[in-house]
Amino acid sequence: MTVALAIPCFIDAFFPEVGIATLELLERLGVDVVYPQGQTCCGQPMANNGCQSAAAGVEAHFVDLFGDFDAVVMPSGSCVHHLREHLDAVPQTDRVRHLRAHTYELVEYLHDVLKVSDFPWAEFPHKVGLHNSCGTLRSLRTASMSELGETPFSKPMDLLRGVRGIAFVTPARPDECCGFGGTFSVAEDAVSGRMGLDKVRDHEQAGAEYIVSADTSCLMHQQGCAKRAGVPLRFIHIAQILNGARA
Amino acid sequence: MSASAGDKSKPVDHAGAAAAFVADTPHLAFHDRRLWELRQKRDGQMHVLPEWQALRSLASAIKEHTLSRLADYLEQFEAQVTARGVTVHWARDAEEHNAIVLRIMRDHKAKTIAKSKSMLTEECEMVPYLARHGITTTETDLGERIQQLDGEAPSHIVVPSVHKLREDVARVFARTIGGDPNNADPHALAEHARVTTRPLMLDADIGMTGANFLVAETGAVVVCTNEGNADLSANLPKVHIVSAGIEKLVPRQADLGVFVRLLSRSALGSPITQYTSHFRGPRVGAEMHIILVDNGRSQRLGEDDFWTSLKCIRCGACMNTCPVYRRSGGLSYGAVYSGPIGAIINPSYDPVRYSTLPFASTLNGSCTNVCPVKINIHDQLYKWRRVIAERGLLPKNKSLSLRIAGHVLASPRLYRLATGAARLAVRYLPRALLYSKLNSWGRDREVPAAPQESFAAWAARNRPAKKP
Structure with missing residues (x-):
């Protein structure tokens, strides 16, 4: 295969x-x-x-x-x-x-x-906030969504729990869209930028050092918003952590 | 009314209006927080009802069933209410609806209306129409009254003045019905509205209400309010006119249980509205009229991709959860129905004017999943985008950019050139040029740093090509 x-x-x-x-x-x-x-x-x-x-x-x-x-x-x-x-x-x-x-x-x-649950080579000694993109959350359904009140599950969290030293923080509105939305980010830049800013501040207030996500597009947008506003967060794709990135 | 103001031949500038809303931080922050609070209360109600998802499925199925046999249920409803002495009027469109109301007014030599909340009368632009014929309409719902006094359309279908701070309300009152512009105490404001509106209700010639549900089996008109104003509007004057869209029907009294349990929980996160009033016929010595309005509904019923939007029970949950709505305000949609539900309903009324609304969304899908009648709102937003593009209604610059992008992205060579150029631009352009006003990404955000090489270039060096 x-x-x-x-x-x-x-x-x-x-x-x-x-x-x-x-x-x-x-x-x-x-x-x-x-x-x-x-x-x-x-x-x-x-x-x-x-x-x-x-x-x-x-x-x-x-x-x-x-x-x-x-x-x-x-x-x-x-x-x-x-x-x-x-x-x-x-x-x-x-x-x-x-x-x-x-x-x-x-x-x-x-x-x-592959049904992997352990990543023995991976260690990430940081506080991270997980950002589930709307595509993964509400379309691919890789995590439970707050709208439905269903029994909580999260495939990305299941994977990240197999990483040594990692600590998680939970923002106040974990399921809120970050406002990227593809061309929405430029066609509706004011709303998009505000959503991004609210998102990164929410993670910052929860005590995150990093926002981790399975979607780089959301991260690119959030990183841009954080940098412009001087919010001291770092951004990393889940693949990088699972592959053993330390920072 | 601002929903009807402006150049109707031009698409609504949602992005522009939203940018102005975002720029006003105190209003923005309150609006977002207040509506998010409603969403959280709605979640709280959902969590105490283990059967929540079953209720949603049931509500959706009942509505779909009703809509699939709408003509039969409408006739059953008409027969029921007619037998109890109610006069039923059928209105093909807004114009006919307004003409019927005016005729009833003239028949009674009536000059004043006390009206409770009704989005349908907004949709028909009835109040300005009647005003042109010398008839004064008083909104009796507090939020609607505030909006009426301010000369603004409702910005939300359940909480019409949610975009206003109480200080704004104090100023509107001071300007229109007197009072201290600096006293923003909510109790004082509510009391002031009450004492100034109540006499208008007592003196009104005609009372009007909308309808939340029409029960075919019993011929009941069900109106849900929290202020009791619908009961006063309906019961004080000698004549009660009900304006109702034809999609408001449910087959049986028993079905109401499903909807009444969902409506206020979804809307405001309260178990039930303070008043759930059933009107089944005129009081002794009084008259009751019901105007059943189509106004584009039967056309939408025939549209494969969009007919299920007629299931809507107007709870506003999609607006409360919508991160774009919360940060752009209902008035930015330039339409009677705002937010996600508005963005899928309005284009069927006027595809040119409302061509921008399906794009005022990130397609995040939260709306679909809070909808108590399971309307696939974000799928319909996506489908409307196709309809709008196919009809050539995209802005010309956008459509050209997309055609160019489609051309470049279909060719690996052009793609390599374009992305290579983008990396060079990010690396070498002076900041003033890179963040010129053409770069709308850069108005609110930094662009990402440019790496030395693409992933493809890295892979070409590090992983020799293999065929499947």
Whole structure:
């Protein structure tokens, strides 16, 4: 079984360390993982704006690169949500259906498929606040959401508990959206920026040193808001902690 | 009314209005905190009812069933109320609704109306219409009264003046009905509103209410309020007019139990409204009229992707939970219905004017999961975006950017050039240029630091290519 690693465009361009951590982590866990060159984007930015015609070429390219693998793993909840639920600007061939059904977000893949619970190489002696992106929380359902009053569960927390020395803090509004929202962040920049600021302050007040998330897009936005406002928080993708990053 | 003001041919500038709202920190902070408090109270009510999710499923199923046989239930309701001496009027649209109200007024040589809360009369822009015909309408709900005195539309469907601080209310009262602009004591303000509104209710020629539910089986009009103003509006004057959308029906009296348990818990986090009044016919010597209004509802009922928005019971839970609504205020939506539910309802009335509203969302999905009748609000927001793009209603610069992005992202070569250029720009552009006004990301945030190389470049060096 060969697993293809899909790296979202913003991680490829601006956060290569997240891609590297994801690849190394999967390799450490014995996964036969390949990184197909020539990757661009999954089509989400165009599709989320309703522009199916602009998304079609991007989605077709994604299917070309990834349609023949047993599974695809991505360190990004919102991209996986797009691929699974909305990859329909291209004709729904068997290949597309296979791809949509076999694309996993990293936390899901580690928790549900590989069923890993220990990361003996990992140690993170810091206080962290977990940020579940809305894509992972309410679409991929990797954690319970406060809206439903369901029995609490959290796949990312299950994984992080296997890391030595880590301590968790809980913000007052753990499920509140951070305001990134893709192109929302630039089209509605005032509201988006305020949501981001409220989010990072909430974590700061809870005593977090780091915000950890399975979505780099949320982190990129929150980091930008924190830096502008002088909120002394650091930001790290869950793959980096699980792969043994110390800081 | 500001919902109807402005150039109607232009799309609502939600982002602009929201930016102004965000800039006013005291109002923003109160608005966000107050509505979040309602969301938390709603959660508290949910936690004490183990059957909460079952109630939501049931409510959704009852509404879907009713909507699928709406014509039958409407006729059953009409037969029930007609048999008890109520006059039923059918209004195809807002214009017909308003004309019916005016006709009833003229029949009674009536000049004044005491009206309890009704979003439908807002939707029909009834109050300004009647004013043009010399009829004065007094809002009897406190929040609606504040908004009426201020000449503003309600900003929230349940708490219409939630965007105002009590100091604002004191100033509105001082300007319109007298009082000390510096006395913002809520009890004093409420008392002042009461003593000035009560005589208008006592003297009104006609009373009007909306309806929360219409029961087909019994012909009951059910109105839920916390101030008792609907009962005064309905029972003091000799004539009671009910304005109700045709989607308000539920089949049986027993079904009400499901909805009454959900409504106030979802809206305000209280177990039930202070008053749940059932009007089944005119009082002795009085008249009762019910106007059943379509105004676009039967058209929406025929839309595969959007008909379930008719399940809405107007609790406002989606607004209270919406992080965008809490930080932009209801008036920024430029529409009678604001927030997430407004963003999926309004475009079916006017796709051009409201083309921006489905984009006033991060698609976070919280609305869908608090909705007591399980409307898939965020999925409908997503679907509206497609409809709007397909009809060519995206702003021209946005549509062009997306086409260019689609072209670049479909080509690995162009993608490498573009992202490489972006890294260079971040690394080498002077701050003044990088954070020019064209960079709306940079207005509120720093851009990320540029790494030396992309992940793809790292992988090309460190992991030789393999085929599947």
